[in-house]
Amino acid sequence: MKKFDKERVLLALAGPAIALVVAVALTSIVLLISGKSPFEPYSIMFEQATFSDIQVLIVNQATMYYLAAVAVAVGFRMNLFNIGVDGQYRLAAMTTALVGAHVALPSFLQVPMLILVAMLTGAFWAGIAGILKTTRGVSEVVSTIMLNAIATSLIAWLTQAENFGVLSGNNTTTGLMSESGWIPGIELAGGKIYGLIVLAVIVGVAYWLVLGRTRFGFDLRATGASESAAAASGVNAKRMVLTAMLISGALAGIAGLPLLLGHSHTYDLTFPAGLGFTAIGIALLGRNHPVGIVFASLLWAWLDKASQELDYHGYDKEIAVIMQGLIVLAVVISYEAVRVWGLKRQQQRVGEELAAAARKSKNSEEVAAR
Amino acid sequence: MANHDIHFSVRKGTVHALVGENGAGKSTLMKILYGMQKPDEGTIAINGETVTLGSPADAITRGIGMVHQHFMLADQLTVLENVVLGSEKLHGIGGQARKKIKEISDAYGLGVRPDAMVEDLGVADRQRVEILKVLYRGARTLILDEPTAVLVPQEVDALFDNLRELKAEGLSVIFISHKLGEVLAVADEITVIRRGTTVGTAVPSQTTPRQLAELMVGSALPTPETSDSTVTDRPMIQVDSLRLEGEGGRALLDDISFTIHEGEVLGIAGVEGNGQTELIDALIGLKGADSGTIRLAGDEITTWPTRKRREDGIGYIPEDRHRHGLLLESPLWENRILGHVTEKPNAKGVWLDLKAAQADTKRIVEEYDVRTPGIDVTAASLSGGNQQKLIVGREMSHKPRFLIAAHPTRGVDVGAQAQIWDQIREARREGLAVLLISADLDELIGLSDTLRVIYRGKLVADADPATITPEELGSAMTGAATGHLERDEDAELSAALLLEQAAREDAPAAQDAQDADNAVDAPEDEAR
Incomplete structure (x- = not known):
């Protein structure tokens, strides 16, 4: 029986491995066509990863990617496409920053309160899409994309000076948060690692436990695997859609916190946007698996941070963006191919094993019969 | 394979x-x-x-x-x-x-x-x-x-x-x-x-x-016949004037009433698409009834959600096992959990008990002769018959009080058929009530204690399985006959022939002999 287990692990790794190889090869071709060395950029980027300050940048970026990607993955596990992670995360960060600037509780209350605010805001924004889907049948793809746009406008309006915004030079901010809501980083040689990396670890473990080890997680996965079979097994499909959307939104809500509570302490125009879209690719590459997403986040963060150096060596740093795009494309294709191939192979092997067993028993039967 | x-x-x-x-x-x-x-x-x-x-x-x-x-x-x-x-x-x-x-x-x-x-x-x-x-x-x-x-x-x-x-x-x-x-x-x-x-x-x-x-x-022939009646007078499931409407208020099920007692198998005969699917959906809770009531052992369950119905002892062998009975790309042991995720041995509180579920899957695979090299292969890699055995094993393992069995032996080989029939019969002796829906008329006649015919969403006829022939049942299924199906003289004649044949063969295989006999004789009988 071990054989099938080993094979499953192998198949699980084959998908991303193939995708990466294909993406690297295609990127090299692009480099060749543009008349540049097809290999040097990689060595420059690898070298970057050995510097401690770049390492800290990568880990910090990966922490936020990880939280956002887990938010996307929760949706994916039950066939929900939450494209709205980006809007949920920005709106939640902005709200949290506002609350943090106007409320000053002792630290042991302030931090949990801020985390709760972020989760509730994210869940609320995603919940709108959830309710639209369960009551009116609106596709969550469409509604979350629209909610992203609405979130952008809402944030712009709320952060205007006449509302809650605080002008700081040319920058519109939400004001500096009370210090009781700051989270100290982990000091390393290369800089500070966000203290909320702990939160990412907790989320990862909880995601794994809840999905793989609880009744609720089983229901969620069953719904993703076959909605009709899940319904027949007693899952309330509508409630499951709403619940998954709320969880996804709550997780998206905390994706911005490592930066907000650990470094910027205010929400301003420079707060990173687009995290939620990147997270979709990362969740895909990580196969929605809690550990897979760790590696995918680190890879993505490495491409982001290490590519900055390319500009100084006569290469365009956009090579990394090309590569990220190619990885996503290759991942989608290679996963499907590997899945189909694996399924077919398993069917064949099951058939072979049974036929072999049948042959054996047939021989002994014949001896017994006559 | x-x-x-x-x-x-x-x-x-x-x-x-x-x-x-x-x-x-x-x-x-x-x-x-x-x-x-x-x-x-x-x-x-x-x-x-x-x-x-x-x-x-x-x-x-x-x-x-x-x-x-x-x-x-x-x-x-x-x-x-x-x-x-x-x-x-x-x-x-x-x-x-x-x-x-x-x-x-x-x-x-x-x-x-x-x-x-x-x-x-x-x-x-x-x-x-x-x-x-x-x-x-x-x-x-x-x-x-x-x-x-x-x-x-x-x-x-x-x-x-x-x-x-x-x-x-x-x-x-x-x-x-x-x-x-x-x-x-x-x-x-x-x-x-x-x-x-x-x-x-x-x-x-x-x-x-x-x-x-x-x-x-490669062994003795099974028959679907039940031996003695085990029907009791304790009603297990009571359906009263059940109505289910489709889009635009068209009745998919209309005025459906029946009672199945403990130890009784009620067979529903009908050409596919005459409301069987809707009836199953209404009983398991996938579709809410528009009017009428359903009672399980006296409790009204009309508005209960599917999960509560299943926890309360409704077993379900679905019509379409790929759509409603299995997660095709999940391993067998996860499929063993499906539908019973809140019950033992699958769960302890809110947590899954993976070890117990896996051990129990091994037991089902062995007891129900599911031919597979192990429990970690996906359900999709099993043949249809073996998938069905897994489903039957899973449902019977939870000792249902009322079993909805839709085509329980469809696509299953003769050997496994006998085993599934035995399982149903044994559970029936212990008081299981069964709603049997099958396209295999021999199975219906052989297993049922009571027969009803469904036609365009209504129960139009009833028959005694001890006397009815597949031909008579077949014509009722096309809507040609309603009410209580009585035997006519032709049928008497062919039954006599049958008995003779059965006696000649001196075998308990009367059911299949009858099948063959009828199929051969039918063209003459039916000379219209």
């Missing part, structure tokens, strides 16, 4: 039947013959000439045509359009094609109207269109995959008449079926496949259904 050492030959102008367990290799063999899969060794010869069939197109050029179990027709097109689709080059798409279709239809007595819309056709007519499609492409050898599974007995007889026409014209037919009676009635030669290999060839005139079945299973 893998095949090995398959030998058989089909003579020109004959009907050659292939019978065997599901999962034994029939489907693979069909795929090989139709060019969908390549054999690893061995040869296929047509008219003495060895051929390689690389694709269905190859097979068609060699004169091999396949009529699939699930029809491949476009509903929105006419018969003519469906027939010429993909073979426009043969006779064009206009008058010439129409003439050719008429010609074929007349030659083999198919009675196909080229300009009818396919969506207006019944199942039997669609099947004839499929056959015509294959003939139109010049097939000289037809493969029919379980062609009778969807037909009522009268339609089966008509199909057999068509097949006789075909062979009279020199065509060869390969006929795949589980139903031994039918096979004996129509085939000139029978090849039996067991566990991926041919175990014997039989000539119908020298074979009884019992011998054939024993060849198939």
Whole structure:
């Protein structure tokens, strides 16, 4: 029986491995066509990863990617496409920053309160899409994309000076948060690692436990695997859609916190946007698996941070963006191919094993019969 | 599934039947013959000439045509359009094609109207269109995959008449079926496949259904008959004037009332699509009733959600196991949890108990003879029969009080059929109430304590399974008879014949003998 287990692990790794190889090869071709060395950029980027300050940048970026990607993955596990992670995360960060600037509780209350605010805001924004889907049948793809746009406008309006915004030079901010809501980083040689990396670890473990080890997680996965079979097994499909959307939104809500509570302490125009879209690719590459997403986040963060150096060596740093795009494309294709191939192979092997067993028993039967 | 050492030959102008367990290799063999899969060794010869069939197109050029179990027709097109689709080059798409279709239809007595819309056709007519499609492409050898599974007995007889026409014209037919009676009635030669290999060839005139079945299973023949009545007077499920509406207020189920007592099996007979699916959905809670009540052991459960119903002891063997019974790409042990995730041994509180669930899956695999190399393979890699055994094992493991069994032995080999029947019978002795829905009339008659006929969403007739014949039941299913089905004299006569035959054979296999007998006699009985 071990054989099938080993094979499953192998198949699980084959998908991303193939995708990466294909993406690297295609990127090299692009480099060749543009008349540049097809290999040097990689060595420059690898070298970057050995510097401690770049390492800290990568880990910090990966922490936020990880939280956002887990938010996307929760949706994916039950066939929900939450494209709205980006809007949920920005709106939640902005709200949290506002609350943090106007409320000053002792630290042991302030931090949990801020985390709760972020989760509730994210869940609320995603919940709108959830309710639209369960009551009116609106596709969550469409509604979350629209909610992203609405979130952008809402944030712009709320952060205007006449509302809650605080002008700081040319920058519109939400004001500096009370210090009781700051989270100290982990000091390393290369800089500070966000203290909320702990939160990412907790989320990862909880995601794994809840999905793989609880009744609720089983229901969620069953719904993703076959909605009709899940319904027949007693899952309330509508409630499951709403619940998954709320969880996804709550997780998206905390994706911005490592930066907000650990470094910027205010929400301003420079707060990173687009995290939620990147997270979709990362969740895909990580196969929605809690550990897979760790590696995918680190890879993505490495491409982001290490590519900055390319500009100084006569290469365009956009090579990394090309590569990220190619990885996503290759991942989608290679996963499907590997899945189909694996399924077919398993069917064949099951058939072979049974036929072999049948042959054996047939021989002994014949001896017994006559 | 893998095949090995398959030998058989089909003579020109004959009907050659292939019978065997599901999962034994029939489907693979069909795929090989139709060019969908390549054999690893061995040869296929047509008219003495060895051929390689690389694709269905190859097979068609060699004169091999396949009529699939699930029809491949476009509903929105006419018969003519469906027939010429993909073979426009043969006779064009206009008058010439129409003439050719008429010609074929007349030659083999198919009675196909080229300009009818396919969506207006019944199942039997669609099947004839499929056959015509294959003939139109010049097939000289037809493969029919379980062609009778969807037909009522009268339609089966008509199909057999068509097949006789075909062979009279020199065509060869390969006929795949589980139903031994039918096979004996129509085939000139029978090849039996067991566990991926041919175990014997039989000539119908020298074979009884019992011998054939024993060849198939390699052991004694099962019958679906229940021994003594175990019906009690304690009602387990009571349905009262249940009504279910579809879009636009059309009644899918109307005024459905019945009671099933502890230890009782209620059989519902009906042509597929007459409300069986809706009835099952209403009972398991997938669709809410628009009016009427459902009670389980006295508790009104009409508004209960599905999960609560299942926890409270409703077992469910679904009609469509791929859609409602399994997670195809999940391992077997996860499929064992499906539907019972809140119950022991699968869960401890809110947590799953993976170890216990896996151990219990191993037990089910062993006890129910699910043929698999292990519990970590995906459900999709098992054959249909083995998937069904897993589902039955899972449902019976939770000791249901009321079991909804829709086609419990569909696609299951004869050996496993006996086992599933035994399981149902044993649970019935212990007080299980069963709603049995089946297209296999012998199964219905053999297992049920009471029979009802569903037609257009209503229960139109009831019958006593001890006296009714499949033919009588078949005509009630088409809406031809209502009320309490009484026996007429013809039926008495054929029953007498039956008894005689059963006595002659001195066997407990009366059910299958009856099946064969009826299938053979039916054309004369039915001379209208």
